[in-house]
Amino acid sequence: MSKQPVFALIDCNSFYASCERVFRPDLAKVPIVVLSNNDGCVIARSYDAKPFIKMGEPYFQIKHKLKQHGIVPFSSNYALYGDMSERVMTVIESMVPAVEIYSIDEAFADLTGIDGLDALGRNIRAQVLRVTGIPVGVGIATTKTLAKLANHTAKRLQSQTGGVVNITDPAKRAWVLRNTDVAEVWGVGRKMKLHLDALGIKTAMDLAKADPWALRKKFSIVIEKTARELAGTSCLELDEPDPPKQEICCSRMFGKRLTELPPIKEALATYMMRASEKLRAQGSLCKKVRVCIRTGMFNPEEAKYANGVVVDLPYPTDDVRLLTKAAVDAVDHIYRPGFKYNKAEVMLLNLCRPGEYTDDLFTVSQPAQATRVMRVLDQINGRWGKGTLRSASVPMNPDWGMRREMMSQSFTTRLDQLWSVACK
Template sequence: MAGRDQVFALIDCNSFYASCERVFRPDLAKTPIVVLSNNDGCVIARSYDAKPFVKMGAPYFQIKDVLRQHGVQVFSSNYALYGDMSERVMTIIESMVPAVEVYSIDEAFADLTGIPGDLTAFGRTIRAAVYKGTGIPVGVGIAPTKTLAKLANHTAKRLQAHTGGVVDICDPMKRDWVLRNTDVGEVWGVGRRMKAHLDSMHIRTAMDLAKADPWTLRQKFSVVIEKTARELTGTSCLELTEAEPAKQEICSSRMFGKRLTTIEPIKEAVATYVHRAAEKLRAQNSLCKKIRVSIRTGMFSPEEVKYANGALIELPYPTNDVRLLTKAATGVINCLFRPGFKYSKAEVLLLDLRQPGEFTDDLFAESQPQAAEKVMGVLDQINQRWGSGTLRAGSVPAAPGWGMRREMMSRSFTTRLDQLWTVRCD
């Protein structure tokens, strides 16, 4: 339809982690599911039918019996599976719309401007294509601004039985109904503290916020809440960001699966974290000039003696060479480690990141050899083709004894050849 105003869609996967687990477990289609954090610590995701039985963030050791009593299936986090399924979902969406902004692992904004015909029907087409291609159910919210698209998506999920998972509020009457029937706390960007401030001004619904004076909101709070209010009236203030800007720092950090008391496994862990961080560094075509490494004991148990230390390392030249980064990071552990402590976590932080050519060292400063760039290129090509970790530094173990506890983790159905889904024909 020629001349159509700007239109956004928010496509959001329903209970994404739980949905990923269900794709390869059709027997769990009607079973409540929760997914746990690192080391099986607490609940970080719930299927819709699990929400009445467990709160988000609940420690697993406290609710084991409750989950068992209500027949809730528990999974350890399987980030390799979730990441791969996310890429598949986003690829399908990108093939159907003019432009996409991947907002998070389970949601994306799409530009529907200029797409002819009934946009609700088009939203259902996207929903059906994603489900057919991945088995992941999604909700679609359509509106003239990104903030309204978020609200439309929320309404699509909240009223799933009536909406079929798709809501278009480009029509002002439909938009006003959604605004009147949505609590202000559900508006994108309105957190718990902001909701309390807005409540004190008798702004309790999304419609109240849309009708509030934008300049007053800006002076009392910030330009962000002013833009939110303007977006709720249909004035687009937030553009689609197709290319994510390069990160200014990259962090790789994990809790150990058990307390470590010797230096060698800590070095192995740090080498592993460097390997992951360096992959991300090369993926955004950046170089790193500084690296910070830290280790610490458990900080919350009153029975454990506490210790934490870190060090900042200046590299000889900007690099994305995992060999140089690993040597620097593991070398500094000799200075940080103190015997007699039980270590629970290590962290690697890549700092001072820039694109090649952006560093302004003097004419005679050392730079990364071309041979290193070729080696890293081959490393990435092999790992992209055969799976992450196929080719790695010798200091990175394949099955570390200090690895995270993930006793209930599902198989890596889409990323490992030895764990592919098998179908028996009896």
């Protein structure tokens, strides 16, 4: 007889804000918000900032509120957050048999057949905090949906639970289900809550007891599986690694409007550098490149223009030099003077794995030397940090870059910004 599956969801608490606090211990008890690209709107809040600031509020509208409540704003520092996420996931992977990284700040773990689940949950939490400085909540249950619910309870009742909740016991599971609004269930959105309310389904327990076949007929198989999972029947397994992407896109808004062609070409070269890293990371080659530029579309006082072009490459490649040349040459055909451009995009198309494309005897293929150069490039940047080596057309600190006036240092990814401690 097979053992009952057991899952854990390990979720970082207010992840972006927690990353900022790791290297700013003086902000341990100070509320924090993190802003989107170009310091646009709030995308993350520490727990103590949530009563005062809503998600998505534009920064320029809430400056007075931040000051009034002593809330410290940060520009988004994705290099820091990405690296800290990798460190958190590495710790988790070292402590459990199998992991599905669900997002930048949460992962499912397979704990089937493991004894001492509560102790393991507390150990994971303590080890992640000790190694990375990031606090996490751990929810343990017999299905992924219940593990999500247990994790939510662990955070909601932090002082009572210590950040770890195990509801593999039926009595504890029933208590959590009875005391959780159906809106808090994974996969139940605002619109679905209204439909469920109309059926008298107001708590997670109500949904667990509902007829799954009736839910499937009235709504979808997704809600049916959610109800079954809440009732203790596992319908969702740990996902296999994602297959290689068929398209790779890198798109950014400029920190200011651009009217001249040279800085636009610099931006395209920068975006291509990032896109080609993703391409090589999944072991693919690219056959076509699409380049787009556009102006802002919402200012009635600015003339509007958008255009794109697709370029065929001479052979499938992952060589950033060839890809960059194709992109910067292509923009000559779509650039028009007299417009204020605010965004550019590069997209790698017709991706394939080496050996998956068929050529005739005389077709040119990527030189072996280029493959070796790209391997060395990635090894150096992997060891010393992204951008240590880059294309000559990629500037170091462009004035068109994203506006991030309140960004913290890249403490873990740049040698010149390492954390320093002064001894007195």
